[in-house]
Amino acid sequence: MKTNPKTEPRDFHQARWDEPILFELSSPGERGVQVPAPGPAAAACGDPLRDLPEGMRRKTPPALPEMAQMRVLRHYLRLSQENLGADLNVDIGQGTCTMKYSPKINDQFAASPKLAELHPLQDPSTVQGALEILHETERFLKEVSGLDRFCLHPGGGSQAILGIGSVIRNWVDAQGLSGQKDEIVTTIFSHPSNPAVAKIKGFKVVTVYPDPVTGRPDLEAFKAAVNERTAALLITNPEDIGIYNPHIREMTDLVHSVGGLCSYDQANANGILGITRAKEAGFDLCFFNLHKTFSSPHGCGGPGSGVFGVREHLVPFLPAPVVDKDAQGRFFLQYQGVDRENRIKDYYGVLPAIVRAYAWILSLGDEGLREVARVSILNNNYIFRKILQIPGFEAPYAKGEHRMEQVRYSMQDLMDATGCGIGDVQNRIFDYGMHIWSSHEPWLVPQPFTVEPTESYSVEEMDEYVAVLERIAREARENPEILKHAPHRSTIHHVDHDALEDPKRWAITWRAYQRKYRGYFEPRS
Structure with a gap:
């Protein structure tokens, strides 16, 4: 019997189904629904394939699975039982990904046939409601960031950074500075997509490393990195270690002094909503993940929604179209005054993710967004103190300081004492129905793991997560083979x-x- 069933690790065993893929379950002739035969109208329409070129016509029907509805339902429900996620477990170990509860009413909005059955090529007059949601979501994001216009097209954060990289590239070229401004400055604890995009767009990447004591970007090294060749600064703040950089305005002012642009990677915005803004920090561009900070589910790569904004002088380089409103109150797709050639994604955004974020923002209001930030910081520092009490776990840099919405910890001491590192802990924590994330490469923090509790989790849930980490750390000392051969209760072994x-x-x-x-x-x- 547990002393406290709310906070102690619960008995867990992952469901395991030897589940074939749909094609292997297929039975010839089996159907999930009987499609009615064509009616009299079909004869009047003639052959619908007559206008298709011969080379585009199939010689044989597509080889699709043939299954009854019940078998399809069982198949997907069984697969769902083999998953972990925010709806099933305490998912704060996903680190930097801002896994939070997304109200189910928002899923109903996104799944409504009024939305789900829209086609992106419909005439704007027939989708005024959808365009209004896009227009209003942009208005909210402008208020949150202080910037002047937003592109809602990208399907994720990295694609939003790619959009920002395209704006910077096109701006540099339009100024006739492509032969001079060929460097982009970033920091090692900013998201890896920033240097990747800089490289893709033809810039040299200059990386600033942290001060060994504070963990913040080394200010003197940054000053040495910025020069007349600097096209832009791409930086995350707070960075992935969870430490806010109070010198950010000094850094953006320095980049502006040499004629460069400043881009704010705000994937880690959960702790600063309604408290700080990109505009006041001196940024020309910024991006958010609607599928993280603004609650739409992460989706393991999709469907996400990255959105990025710019100051007024960069609006001509923003990808077309944007949504505007005419004098009669009608919404329309605007191609004038923006860049028709700079396309990041087809059409104008991942509408279901945008609808979820729109509903979330509306339900909270401005004070609610600030409360999200306050509670995120409170939760993070609560669990921060608890984790530091576990032998073998520590948080490098800025000793004694509070953190923002997440922390990058190290279990190097546990590794040295027991031979069990983050990989072993990752495998073992599955046996408790939870997950823990290590880090982006390279591992500047040795044996790293990152925890971000967000505003969604209660004290009891955070205590349960810490209790699992405490038990695994104790197991590593008492019987490390348990970790070395884990997971024992998962769907697969190694x-x-x-x-x-x-x-x-x-x-x-x-x-x-x-x-x-x-x-x-x-x-x-």
Whole structure:
């Protein structure tokens, strides 16, 4: 019997189904729904394929799975039981990804046929409600950031950074400075997508490392990095270690003094909503993840929504179209005054994710957004103090200081004492129905893990998570083999990572799987 069932680790065993893929479950002739035969109107329409070029017509029907509704339902419910996520467990160990509760009423809005059945090529006169949501969401984001216009097209944060990189590239070229301004400055604890985009857009990447005591970007090193060749600064603040940089305005002023632009990576915005803004920090561009800070589910790569904004002087470089409102109150897609050639994504955004964020912002209001930040910081510093009490765990840099909405911890001491590191803890924590994330590469913090509790979690849930970490740390000291052979209660034991390194074994379609299974795993006779 648990002393406190709310906060102690619960008995957990992951559901395990030997579940084939849909194609393997297919039975010829089986149907989930009977499509009615064509009515009299079909004859009047004639052959619908007559206008298709011969080369585009299938010679045989597509090989789709054939299954009854009940079997389809069981298949997907079984797969869902083999997952972990914010709806099933305390997911604060996802680190930097701002996993939070998204109200289910917002899912109902996003799934409404009035929204889900819209087509992006419909005439704007038929989608006024959707355009109004886009227009109003942009208005909210302008208020939150202080910037002047937003692009809602990107499907995720990295794509939003790519959009920012495109704006910077096009702005530099338009100024006739492409031969001079060829460097972008970033910091090692900013998100890796920033230097990646800078490289993709043809800039040299200059990386500033942290001060070894404070963990903040080394200010003197930053001053040395900025020069007449600096096209832009791309920086996250607070960075992924959770320490806010109070010198940010001094840094943006320095970049502006040499004619560069400043871009604010605000994927980590959960602790500063309604408290600080990109404008006052001196930024020309910024981006948010609607699928993180603004509650729409993360989606493991989609459907997300990254949105990025610019100051007035960069609006001509913003991808077209944006949504505007005419004198009669009608909403329309505006292609004038923005860049028709700079397309980041087809159409104008991932509407379901934007609707969830729109509803979340409306339900909270300005004071509610500030409360999100306050509670996120409170939760983070509560769990920060608790985790530091676990032997073998520490938080490098800025000793004795509070953190923002997350912390990058280290379990190097546990590794030194027991031989069990973050990889072993990751495998073991699955046995408690939870997850823990390590870090972006490179591991400047040794044996790192990052925790971000957000505003969604209660004291009891945070205590339960810490209790699991305490138990695993104790197991590492008393019986490290438990960790070395974990997970014991998961759907699989150890993943064969070798397969991920061998392209010959990749199969991303059923046809590729069939071909490679026969041709690679079973040599043909």
